[in-house]
Amino acid sequence: MILVVDMNSAENPFGFYEFVLPIVSIAEELEKCTVKHYLKVNEKILDSCDKIILSGSALKNTVTFSQTARFTWLKDCGKPVLGICAGMQTIGLVFGGRVEKCSEIGMTEITASKENILFSSTFKVYALHNYALVPSAEFEVLAESANCVHAMKHKHKDVYGVLFHPEVRNKEVVERFIGAFQLNRRI
Amino acid sequence: MKLGVLFSGGKDSTLALHKAAEKAEVVCLITLVSENKESFMFHTPNIDVTALQAEALCLPLVRKATAGKPEEELKDLDAAIAQAVKDFEIVGVVTGAVESVYQAARIQQICNRLGVWCVNPLWKRNQKALLEETVAEGYSTIISGVFAYPLDKEWLGKQIDEDMIKKLVALSEEYGLSPSGEGGEIETTVLDAPLFKKKIKVLDSEVEAQGNSGVFRIKQARLTEK
Numbered sequence: 039m040i041l042v043v044d045m046n047s048a049e050n051p052f053g054f055y056e057f058v059l060p061i062v063s064i065a066e067e068l069e070k071c072t073v074k075h076y077l078k079v080n081e082k083i084l085d086s087c088d089k090i091i092l093s094g095s096a097l098k099n100t101v102t103f104s105q106t107a108r109f110t111w112l113k114d115c116g117k118p119v120l121g122i123c124a125g126m127q128t129i130g131l132v133f134g135g136r137v138e139k140c141s142e143i144g145m146t147e148i149t150a151s152k153e154n155i156l157f158s159s160t161f162k163v164y165a166l167h168n169y170a171l172v173p174s175a176e177f178e179v180l181a182e183s184a185n186c187v188h189a190m191k192h193k194h195k196d197v198y199g200v201l202f203h204p205e206v207r208n209k210e211v212v213e214r215f216i217g218a219f220q221l222n223r224r225i
Numbered sequence: 226m227k228l229g230v231l232f233s234g235g236k237d238s239t240l241a242l243h244k245a246a247e248k249a250e251v252v253c254l255i256t257l258v259s260e261n262k263e264s265f266m267f268h269t270p271n272i273d274v275t276a277l278q279a280e281a282l283c284l285p286l287v288r289k290a291t292a293g294k295p296e297e298e299l300k301d302l303d304a305a306i307a308q309a310v311k312d313f314e315i316v317g318v319v320t321g322a323v324e325s326v327y328q329a330a331r332i333q334q335i336c337n338r339l340g341v342w343c344v345n346p347l348w349k350r351n352q353k354a355l356l357e358e359t360v361a362e363g364y365s366t367i368i369s370g371v372f373a374y375p376l377d378k379e380w381l382g383k384q385i386d387e388d389m390i391k392k393l394v395a396l397s398e399e400y401g402l403s404p405s406g407e408g409g410e411i412e413t414t415v416l417d418a419p420l421f422k423k424k425i426k427v428l429d430s431e432v433e434a435q436g437n438s439g440v441f442r443i444k445q446a447r448l449t450e451k
Contacts, residue, residue, distance in 0.1 A: 050317075051226070051248040052344045060349035097337050143337065144330030164326055166333060205349065206326060 092125025126199025163202035237321030317342030370412030
């Protein structure tokens, strides 16, 4: 089962529709999903899933930047994780990275710099962010735009982050993440 | 959370308005009246009907004219949203965007610059499901513009009901059209919806069509009791 974590603040009651449901629509085609708000994630929920996707959030929503203590479970949950936009930024902060101002809104070209399970080559993605992540040395960069890092992977864990929104024009990225860690493929 | 709805009078912006009103306070509508019939940003057939729709919804309408030149029209949209922020203290703008990254990105950029939320409650929703939702919720929606093969004048002015949805889905399967007109294949006008206090009665209209392009122009309409 896939756990989709809703990263939206209560300040914007519509973030769920825009940033969570589109991911669920893609994921449910492949596997059963459950959605939990990030404030409601606990050990029992984490035990019940075998992979985790952290959603993105609205441009004005940076609430999780100051709540990294809520995400310490990312360090030792032992599950494959994909963070999208705010999800990637939050993963990066939990593992010692930092965010810096960098606005990209709309279709943006990115180039893969390292072979990986999610994508290859140069392609266009939908970007919607005011901050970029500068990942810590625990991560390797998988792709960059002209302005910032767009994808990363932890060097020793199955923890991925993409700054772009794959649910908009690159749903195969979400599908590949799910496919790569489906139980029947790992046996 | 006070919101303004970017409102064309079609099914998507009207449905987005209803979604927004479930969780926030919608305090105004914002309409851009484009002189450019080819505008990628703004719906044009029957845009003047938005005044009646606003009256039916008991909401003030922030209306701004635009020449509709690509990119320049965004300055007019920016000005209209800025006016709504000033006059109605909105903290966010609601759009009916479903698939168009062209529209969505540009509105996101304007909202970002003005420091307001951009709310897209229909984003990436299944288009057939959206059409079905409007019918199930009792919307009265007519096709007010057709702009793609094999659509023609026969479709203009027709009500979107269950049979019409079947026909639109069949066209999408055969010709690759977007069933809800996301690619600009059809435009719609909503004459009644759950939040309308009164419904719109069309008194006089005309069809202007040539081949696979045409509009159902409402020349005269008034509000009537529901």
